[in-house]
Amino acid sequence: MAKLHVSTTINGEPQEFLCDADQSMLDVLRGPLGLTGAKEGCGTGDCGACTITLNGRIVCSCLMLAAEAEGQQIGTIEGMAGEELHPLQQKFLESAALQCGICTPGVLMAAKALLEKNPDPTEHEVRFWLAGNLCRCTGYDKIIRAVMDTAADMRAAR
Amino acid sequence: MDIQYVAPRTLDEAVRAFAAAAGAGRILAGGTDLLVQMRNGVVAPGTIVDIKKIGELTSIEETKDGGFRVGAAVSGAVLREHAKLSKVWPGVVEATNLIGSTQVQGRATPGGNLCNGSPAGDSVPAMVAAGAIVTIQGPNGRREMPVEKVPKGPGRLNLEPGEIVVSFTLPPRGKGSSDAYLRMIPRTEMDIAVVGCGVSLTMDGGTCTAARVGLGAVAPTVLLVEEAAKALIGSKLDDAALAKAAAACSAACRPIDDKRGTIAYRTKVAGVLLKRTTLIAAERAGGK
Numbered sequence: 258m259a260k261l262h263v264s265t266t267i268n269g270e271p272q273e274f275l276c277d278a279d280q281s282m283l284d285v286l287r288g289p290l291g292l293t294g295a296k297e298g299c300g301t302g303d304c305g306a307c308t309i310t311l312n313g314r315i316v317c318s319c320l321m322l323a324a325e326a327e328g329q330q331i332g333t334i335e336g337m338a339g340e341e342l343h344p345l346q347q348k349f350l351e352s353a354a355l356q357c358g359i360c361t362p363g364v365l366m367a368a369k370a371l372l373e374k375n376p377d378p379t380e381h382e383v384r385f386w387l388a389g390n391l392c393r394c395t396g397y398d399k400i401i402r403a404v405m406d407t408a409a410d411m412r413a414a415r
Numbered sequence: 416m417d418i419q420y421v422a423p424r425t426l427d428e429a430v431r432a433f434a435a436a437a438g439a440g441r442i443l444a445g446g447t448d449l450l451v452q453m454r455n456g457v458v459a460p461g462t463i464v465d466i467k468k469i470g471e472l473t474s475i476e477e478t479k480d481g482g483f484r485v486g487a488a489v490s491g492a493v494l495r496e497h498a499k500l501s502k503v504w505p506g507v508v509e510a511t512n513l514i515g516s517t518q519v520q521g522r523a524t525p526g527g528n529l530c531n532g533s534p535a536g537d538s539v540p541a542m543v544a545a546g547a548i549v550t551i552q553g554p555n556g557r558r559e560m561p562v563e564k565v566p567k568g569p570g571r572l573n574l575e576p577g578e579i580v581v582s583f584t585l586p587p588r589g590k591g592s593s594d595a596y597l598r599m600i601p602r603t604e605m606d607i608a609v610v611g612c613g614v615s616l617t618m619d620g621g622t623c624t625a626a627r628v629g630l631g632a633v634a635p636t637v638l639l640v641e642e643a644a645k646a647l648i649g650s651k652l653d654d655a656a657l658a659k660a661a662a663a664c665s666a667a668c669r670p671i672d673d674k675r676g677t678i679a680y681r682t683k684v685a686g687v688l689l690k691r692t693t694l695i696a697a698e699r700a701g702g703k
């Protein structure tokens with residue numbers, strides 16, 4: 258099968274890859290590109306473990322064709338930490354907001370997008386924003402609290 | 416056969432590519448239905464025609480008469496961020512924003528919701544209530560039809576081979592007009608409507624002077640319930656008028672029985688939702 262050639266930007270770096278027309282972005286990230294942070298929980302848009310950003314908006318990479326990345330800006334969990342962990346990552350560690358960690362990259366990507374849009378969300382807003390991120394371990398409370406606490410820290414640091 | 420992906424920049428090219436692929440072509444908007452169906456093996460397209468690079472399909476414009484033209488491939492997230500559209504057509508925007516999670520919102524489009532052909536699509540009853548006119552382009556040119564005429568049955572549309580939905584045109588709104596959409600789901604998020612109800616109306620001095628009602632998930636297609644609208648028009652939205660309109664909604668139901676809701680439940684809830692949705696729309700329109 259003839260492969261498509263795609264030029265895109267991932268975490269700010271230019272990136273090129275070959276893919277099949279029906280291959281998902283998640284497959285290409287985890288396969289040829291070796292970016293295994295995004296996880297496949299369901300492959301059908303329900304769990305959010307595969308969350309990435311496409312031009313700044315969170316999307317399920319399992320429901321995006323790799324070919325659609327042509328000319329677009331992609332962000333993955335691998336781009337979240339700089340020299341230091343992102344405040345959300347640090348807080349998740351400190352407050353045990355993860356157990357097995359499968360949902361965590363997706364939750365972090367989604368939570369970061371929320372705080373960029375809304376630095377002072379209510380608990381209700383956090384829960385609805387993260388409704389597409391399923392977690393089988395934590396029972397959600399620790400996740401929600403970690404996001405609220407990070408938001409407060411980040412506001413105080415401004 | 417090799418599967419192809421094309422992302423044309425013009426509608427003419429998209430129509431040509433889609434028509435050339437004949438039955439094996441599939442339009443890709445947000446992909447939140449299509450990719451799930453491809454993965455489950457329900458569809459196996461020969462050519463995928465991505466319509467998101469086409470300006471007319473991905474923009475929202477105000478029309479000269481004060482209405483809106485919403486591109487079929489605009490995502491729910493972009494719709495919500497359009498302040499003026501959200502103010503003038505809050506029901507259409509809230510319905511589209513009930514589709515899936517934040518992640519799904521970033522991709523899912525009203526065009527995909529309509530063309531997927533599910534009787535439970537959330538944006539469709541709101542579009543029907545709004546009186547949206549759909550612009551369609553195909554190998555034989557352009558045509559328009561009321562949105563409620565597009566669905567033919569579950570997964571089936573009144574579109575000719577090669578036709579693409581281009582946009583939804585929402586009419587201009589006079590003073591005292593608004594709309595609302597409510598759905599009943601067994602959970603609070605991420606579920607499929609058991610019943611969905613869209614109401615658009617105009618209030619003048621406490622009297623309802625115009626109304627349209629769209630009902631979803633209670634028949635093989637989304638329904639325009641003219642009898643319910645008739646019961647509301649001319650009334651002060653008093654209990655008797657609401658009861659009559661609710662009964663008209665229940666009478667219009669031809670639902671299925673499934674794990675989400677029985678026939679009796681869906682039929683009853685259709686009436687309940689009509690009352691609640693009407694009162695929200697009236698409140699937004701400036702009160703009873």
Ligand SMILES: Cc1cc2nc3c(=O)[nH]c(=O)nc-3n(C[C@H](O)[C@H](O)[C@H](O)COP(=O)(O)OP(=O)(O)OC[C@H]3O[C@@H](n4cnc5c(N)ncnc54)[C@H](O)[C@@H]3O)c2cc1C
Binds near residue numbers: 446516525528
């Ligand atoms: C996790 C999850 C939750 C969901 N929750 C909901 C929900 O709560 N409510 C709801 O209504 N839906 C829900 N959906 C279904 C889906 O998101 C919606 O139907 C959405 O609006 C589809 O839009 P899309 O742009 O992604 O469509 P696509 O998948 O791109 O297309 C859907 C179908 O329509 C065709 N098509 C698309 N655009 C056009 C066009 N312009 N002209 C002609 N044909 C076209 C495609 O070929 C395809 O057959 C959910 C899906 C997921 C994955």
Ligand code: FES
Binds near residue numbers: 317
């Ligand atoms: S793997 Fe993409 S949403 Fe579950």
Ligand code: FES
Binds near residue numbers: 354357358359391393
């Ligand atoms: S920590 Fe295991 S799924 Fe969330």
